[in-house]
Amino acid sequence: MLKNLTIKLAPWRHHQLPDRVRTAIQRQQALSEVIIGWIQLTVVVTFCVLYTIAPKTFSEDAAFEPVPWVLGCYLAFTILRLVLAHRGHLPDWFLYVSVVIDMMLLMVLIWSFHLQYEQPPSFYLKAPTLLYVFIFIALRALRFEARFVLAAGATAAVGWLLMVWYVTTNDSMEITRDYVKYMTSNSVLLGAEFDKIITILMVTLILGIALFRARNLLIESVVESATARELSRFVPSEVVRQVQTSADGVTAGQGELRETTILFTDVEGFTSLSEKLSPTDLIKTLNEYFTAVVEPIERYGGVVTQFQGDAILASFNQPRIDEDHAANAVRAATDIQQVLAEQTFGDGLRLRCRIGINSGVVVGGLVGTKDRLGYTVHGDDVNVAARLEQLNKEYGTSIIISASTYKLAGPDRFPFKKIGEVQIRGRHSDTTIYTVRENQD
Numbered sequence: 001m002l003k004n005l006t007i008k009l010a011p012w013r014h015h016q017l018p019d020r021v022r023t024a025i026q027r028q029q030a031l032s033e034v035i036i037g038w039i040q041l042t043v044v045v046t047f048c049v050l051y052t053i054a055p056k057t058f059s060e061d062a063a064f065e066p067v068p069w070v071l072g073c074y075l076a077f078t079i080l081r082l083v084l085a086h087r088g089h090l091p092d093w094f095l096y097v098s099v100v101i102d103m104m105l106l107m108v109l110i111w112s113f114h115l116q117y118e119q120p121p122s123f124y125l126k127a128p129t130l131l132y133v134f135i136f137i138a139l140r141a142l143r144f145e146a147r148f149v150l151a152a153g154a155t156a157a158v159g160w161l162l163m164v165w166y167v168t169t170n171d172s173m174e175i176t177r178d179y180v181k182y183m184t185s186n187s188v189l190l191g192a193e194f195d196k197i198i199t200i201l202m203v204t205l206i207l208g209i210a211l212f213r214a215r216n217l218l219i220e221s222v223v224e225s226a227t228a229r230e231l232s233r234f235v236p237s238e239v240v241r242q243v244q245t246s247a248d249g250v251t252a253g254q255g256e257l258r259e260t261t262i263l264f265t266d267v268e269g270f271t272s273l274s275e276k277l278s279p280t281d282l283i284k285t286l287n288e289y290f291t292a293v294v295e296p297i298e299r300y301g302g303v304v305t306q307f308q309g310d311a312i313l314a315s316f317n318q319p320r321i322d323e324d325h326a327a328n329a330v331r332a333a334t335d336i337q338q339v340l341a342e343q344t345f346g347d348g349l350r351l352r353c354r355i356g357i358n359s360g361v362v363v364g365g366l367v368g369t370k371d372r373l374g375y376t377v378h379g380d381d382v383n384v385a386a387r388l389e390q391l392n393k394e395y396g397t398s399i400i401i402s403a404s405t406y407k408l409a410g411p412d413r414f415p416f417k418k419i420g421e422v423q424i425r426g427r428h429s430d431t432t433i434y435t436v437r438e439n440q441d
Helices: 002-007 019-053 066-087 092-111 121-126 128-143 146-168 179-184 190-231 237-245 270-276 279-299 325-342 380-395 403-409
Strands: 255-267 303-308 311-316 353-368 373-378 399-402 416-422 431-436
Touching (some): 019 066, 019 128, 019 190, 066 092, 092 128, 092 146, 146 190, 255 270, 255 279, 270 279, 279 303, 303 373, 325 353, 325 399, 325 403, 353 380, 403 431
Antiparallel strands (some): 255 311, 255 353, 303 311, 416 431
């Protein structure tokens, strides 16, 4: 179900995505910018450390040392960018400017080598510092937007082309085709420099293509996650996880047989209440009631499998594993009654409910058609819980528990009171039933 949904999402464009998905992606992008900022800070600190500990081979008569100034400017810019990233104030134009400044400061740093070390301009063309270009290009991939990677690669290529042009315009520079002479002198081999530019552009293109595909996967992942969260409001979260991890998808009829405790609730006098309230007020009152009743059920590990009008069908140990399912169902029932005794709903209405609890082996699974499925529990013991709830009218009680639940919950853990033997509709043998007055282990 979710798999088929996500397959269709690949061609989506950003502006077509739901607002909640765009917000989730923007949140991830903002986190990426923080990571980028910290990595850039690590790089510039590494530059500073290497410069500090490296032996200085330049002449002592050199009037100007540009490297510390370049590193200082880059450190200041990196800190500013990191602060803005943490505050979430990084518009697109600033990110493009950041890409240009990253590359510009790196190129200026490389360019300054020939001044610092008093060498011809071609000296900096052999500097291994150029390799840091690929770090800055790869950094942009953390944002999952190919445009910034392409901008970084294009800026680096243009920057290095300008660096080569600066060298070739110097009258003292010799252009050669001899690779050995190029490596052992200050001559310039244009083919080698163009190879560097081509390498930068090819790495950028490959990263851009990979990032475009990765962005589609990111969108699919975010949409699937958002869909799973929304789906968990309609079916139990355990079922959502089963759908997500299912190798062959899910179909109607799949189910699991397990000992389960069923809790069934119904509002007393709901028919007369419906006649007194407008449809809007009735829905509001019911939603407040459901919110109050479901909280104890979920707190004790139960799963609401159905809302049937004003009734609630909840299961314990199905689909969520719970070894103490019977006792937890009793705890939830007594807490429900306590909540209803203390709380009002709608326009100050007091509501009461009847609860039936029964334990037995039932099957939990998906039912419906191939196009529409719902999760529920089935079995005779589910029907018994519903019959027990109705018996509260006859005995003037609010909670009735079957003998099977009584035994599994532990007779000594709750103040059970035996009501007697009754014949439940649909069953030939008598059933012993109990009630409980309060929540207590």
